[in-house]
Amino acid sequence: MAEKIFDKGYFRESTPGELYRQIEVSREDFGGGEKKLSKKTVHPFVSLCRKINSMFPSLGKNSTKFEPKYKDAVDFLDWDLTPSEFNGSVIFVFSAWLLPD
Numbered sequence: 001m002a003e004k005i006f007d008k009g010y011f012r013e014s015t016p017g018e019l020y021r022q023i024e025v026s027r028e029d030f031g032g033g034e035k036k037l038s039k040k041t042v043h044p045f046v047s048l049c050r051k052i053n054s055m056f057p058s059l060g061k062n063s064t065k066f067e068p069k070y071k072d073a074v075d076f077l078d079w080d081l082t083p084s085e086f087n088g089s090v091i092f093v094f095s096a097w098l099l100p101d
Contacts, residue, residue, distance in 0.1 A: 042080075043077070045079075046079050046081050049081060049085040049086055049088070050085055052088060052089040052092045052093075053084060053085040053088045056088060056092060057088070059087075059089075059091045059092055060083070060085060060086070060087045060088025060089070060091070061084060063083040063084045063086070063087035063088065064083060065083050066083050070086065074086070
């Protein structure tokens with residue numbers, strides 16, 4: 001099969017420049033240019049959870065995974081939050097609410 005193609009002279013008549021000139025690519029494939037580097041902003045709730053977890057790491061130490069409804073929410077919001085950070089902050093806020101003034 002390959003011999004038939006080469007025997008007919010399809011590739012002998014074309015130069016590499018002519019072959020590459022026929023390739024067309026849209027600019028969308030390459031992202032449309034350079035993007036400015038920026039730091040991802042952290043949501044205030046995520047900051048609160050991390051702060052509580054840094055002060056009281058033992059509150060969320062037994063948390064290995066999210067409940068399905070919380071996992072869906074965290075994934076949808078694209079938060080970089082661990083189960084221990086989330087569950088520890090929930091325990092902290094609930095216990096702080098129970099304490100009398």
